[in-house]
Amino acid sequence: MAPGIFLGAFISAASAAPGPSDQRWLNLVHYKKNLWGQWRSQADGENFFLHPQGKKSPVHEYERTKELFDQNNTEAICRFPARYLYLSGVNPLQQCKEYREFVEKLNPKSISLIFSSYFINSPASAFGHTFLRVNSSKHTDPESSKADLLDYGINYAAQMDSDNVLIYATKSMLGLFPGTFTAMPFYYKVREYNDFESRDLWEYQLQFTQEQIDMMVAHMWELGQTFFDYKFFTENCSYHILGILEVGDPSLRLTEALPSLYVIPVDTVRLLFDEPKLVGGFKFRPSVLTKLKYSTKDFSFEKKSQILSWVADPQKMISELKSLSLQDQATSIDATLDAFDFINAQELVHGPKEVKELRHQIATERALVDVITTEKVPAPNHTPQAAHRSQRIGLSYGELEGEKLLRLQMRFALHDLLDPLPGQPQFSEIEFAGLNLRLQNEKQAQTLELDRLDLFRVSSFEPVTAFQKDFSWTARLGLRSIQDRGCVDCMAGHVELGGGASVAPQGSLSFISLLSKLELDYTGAFAGSGRALLGPEVWARLAEWDKLSMLLKSGYKWGTQFDQVKFGQGLFTHSLELRYHGTQSSSLSLKGEVFDEQRQSLEVGLLHFF
Amino acid sequence: MKKMVLIALSLVSVSAFAAGYGSSGCGLGSMLIEKDNTWWKQVLAATTNGISGNQTFGISSGTLNCDSPTPGKTAQVEAYIEANRMALANDIARGNGETISGLSKVYGCENTADFGKALKNNYRTIFPTAEVTTNTMASEITNVASGVCSTNL
Structure with a gap:
């Protein structure tokens, strides 16, 4: 034991002289250098600064703050308790009543970062969301997890003032929404994410000292009264949450480690694990769908159908229950309640009284059965921190119709159907800015050509089950080089839309999907400047092993030039891709493609996630 | 559905701009959130808002009734x-x-x-x-x- 050494290190870190260029000061006022190397605070509310030049000048802001604090200016001290704690070493609880009430309400003993995962059939949610929870008990306290519903969540979100989709899209792209911090009881977030949206929550316990926690809470108070322009790709929820952690422990370098173009919440979770000893453990809080899957995992199809009929008709349930043992009655009604809550998640909040009445009948019946449910849904093996990285680069070599080719590909985010599944949406894909280039020998000359540019590609293949009746769909927008006989190597603006349904074996990640698909190509090479292709497609994914995945797509399409009304002769298209996930960050790929009867390709390549 | 979002939005913005947490007691309230899985809205959500982690169609509004003083x-x-x-x-x-x-x-x-x-x-x-x-x-x-x-x- 050498407590002296530990204490010494602690004191020296905490007592490094405060000053305008001290990292702790820069963190507190959220100063970052801009492209020209000048300091700018990311905060956009004027009241976050005490000096008129505060946004641009760490020195002016520091001096003005110190001056006001030296005058014992209560207004300034109570607005900036974290700055005061930093400069004077005293937490101004005595002096500031409202701040004291805030701290008493939170009663901070530990901090958790909460990650909300995607919700089904909603690829957009794949990016997830993060927020903090200020716990009123220590993680080491065995009672801690019991009452964390009552703890407070600290959330950063854009305050949107429009529900018009187009206005919304425009404003969000331009960063015109203010982002603000709010504090609310954690149970609101649980009801929202777990029950209403059916998203699992992962809770990461972070290791901070009490001093660090007090500093972070004081800073949360400061943040609560200002706003930041909400930048959807960079300064989003996850970014600013990490900023709070850095105020607690200035040795953490979290925001700097983030990619500069965009910040994806699931990436920030992985980042926490890169810091030694920051994450003390994690806890899983299942969504209503995860609960339902768990409570019906041993049920036959007939039993599930029966549960479904009970959801619609509780009186049927009450009469059919009589033949079951007491334990079976309990598990059956538990599953019925879970199914009811999942199917009627929206109606229970917004819907008619009748929905609540039906639910009341089921729950009342459950209360009469003298069995207490103690089973808990276990955490899945696939954790968000195990998710593959979002950016992907690839190199492959092969042949296209007898010509050797080298293919380069780059994708900014996030996941396709063949990428490793841990921690990612299981039946969705969402890709942004996918670039695909071909280097080829053509007529004795080397050419580098654009093969594809996907602005986005989003698909959802949630399988139909007894309880879920989700529609499968895919959408794609970008440029492509046409490879079929319609116009070989013609560059075209390309849109794809498809819809259908998918099925999967129980509990399996493999699925088969039948879609009807429309493709539009806009290019001057066609008369009427474009063509439409329409027809059925089958997609089948095999994903029975962690390391191997396979995707087959097969389709037939009738096509037309835009100036013709009649659809012409059809095209058969097929592709088969196999991926072997050799390591956490790289996969081998083998892909064969038939563009039409006359034109085929075969490629082998390596994909790397970073 | 539009109405629902509007209500949620007005509540959110009122509570959010109410001078920080100081006045916020955070009282009763149902959660007015719209989940919309219409594919084209999803595409739009994905391309505009996906990365934010703050769903267009899943607006949180926990802090209702926040003007009530510190509740007993x-x-x-x-x-x-x-x-x-x-x-x-x-x-x-x-x-x-x-x-x-x-x-x-x-x-x-x-x-x-x-x-x-x-x-x-x-x-x-x-x-x-x-x-x-x-x-x-x-x-x-x-x-x-x-x-x-x-x-x-």
Whole structure:
């Protein structure tokens, strides 16, 4: 034991002289250098600064703050308790009543970062969301997890003032929404994410000292009264949450480690694990769908159908229950309640009284059965921190119709159907800015050509089950080089839309999907400047092993030039891709493609996630 | 549906701009959130807002009624019961669960298992109808707690 050494290190870190260029000061006022190397605070509310030049000048802001604090200016001290704690070493609880009430309400003993995962059939949610929870008990306290519903969540979100989709899209792209911090009881977030949206929550316990926690809470108070322009790709929820952690422990370098173009919440979770000893453990809080899957995992199809009929008709349930043992009655009604809550998640909040009445009948019946449910849904093996990285680069070599080719590909985010599944949406894909280039020998000359540019590609293949009746769909927008006989190597603006349904074996990640698909190509090479292709497609994914995945797509399409009304002769298209996930960050790929009867390709390549 | 979002938005913005957390007691409120899985809205959401992690169509609005001053313990219990109404009905019917643990802490119950059992036995008095008021639920739960816990409410 050498407590002296530990204490010494602690004191020296905490007592490094405060000053305008001290990292702790820069963190507190959220100063970052801009492209020209000048300091700018990311905060956009004027009241976050005490000096008129505060946004641009760490020195002016520091001096003005110190001056006001030296005058014992209560207004300034109570607005900036974290700055005061930093400069004077005293937490101004005595002096500031409202701040004291805030701290008493939170009663901070530990901090958790909460990650909300995607919700089904909603690829957009794949990016997830993060927020903090200020716990009123220590993680080491065995009672801690019991009452964390009552703890407070600290959330950063854009305050949107429009529900018009187009206005919304425009404003969000331009960063015109203010982002603000709010504090609310954690149970609101649980009801929202777990029950209403059916998203699992992962809770990461972070290791901070009490001093660090007090500093972070004081800073949360400061943040609560200002706003930041909400930048959807960079300064989003996850970014600013990490900023709070850095105020607690200035040795953490979290925001700097983030990619500069965009910040994806699931990436920030992985980042926490890169810091030694920051994450003390994690806890899983299942969504209503995860609960339902768990409570019906041993049920036959007939039993599930029966549960479904009970959801619609509780009186049927009450009469059919009589033949079951007491334990079976309990598990059956538990599953019925879970199914009811999942199917009627929206109606229970917004819907008619009748929905609540039906639910009341089921729950009342459950209360009469003298069995207490103690089973808990276990955490899945696939954790968000195990998710593959979002950016992907690839190199492959092969042949296209007898010509050797080298293919380069780059994708900014996030996941396709063949990428490793841990921690990612299981039946969705969402890709942004996918670039695909071909280097080829053509007529004795080397050419580098654009093969594809996907602005986005989003698909959802949630399988139909007894309880879920989700529609499968895919959408794609970008440029492509046409490879079929319609116009070989013609560059075209390309849109794809498809819809259908998918099925999967129980509990399996493999699925088969039948879609009807429309493709539009806009290019001057066609008369009427474009063509439409329409027809059925089958997609089948095999994903029975962690390391191997396979995707087959097969389709037939009738096509037309835009100036013709009649659809012409059809095209058969097929592709088969196999991926072997050799390591956490790289996969081998083998892909064969038939563009039409006359034109085929075969490629082998390596994909790397970073 | 549009109306719902508008209500949620107005509530969110009112509470959010109300001078920080200072005035926010955070009281009762149902959650007005719209989940919309229409594919084209999804595409739009994905391309504009996906990375934010703040769903276009899943706006959170927990902090309702935030102009009420720091609420007393009774108000806190009622806010808790109101927001957790459905989960509480499930847990009480089953005699066990997280929302019961939360109540247990509020009432200072030593033995959560006994409390859960007692709540289950009194399910029909706590939830006599689907439309029972929060106030009634709260007082019935308090009755149960006073029998089992050393409550100080």
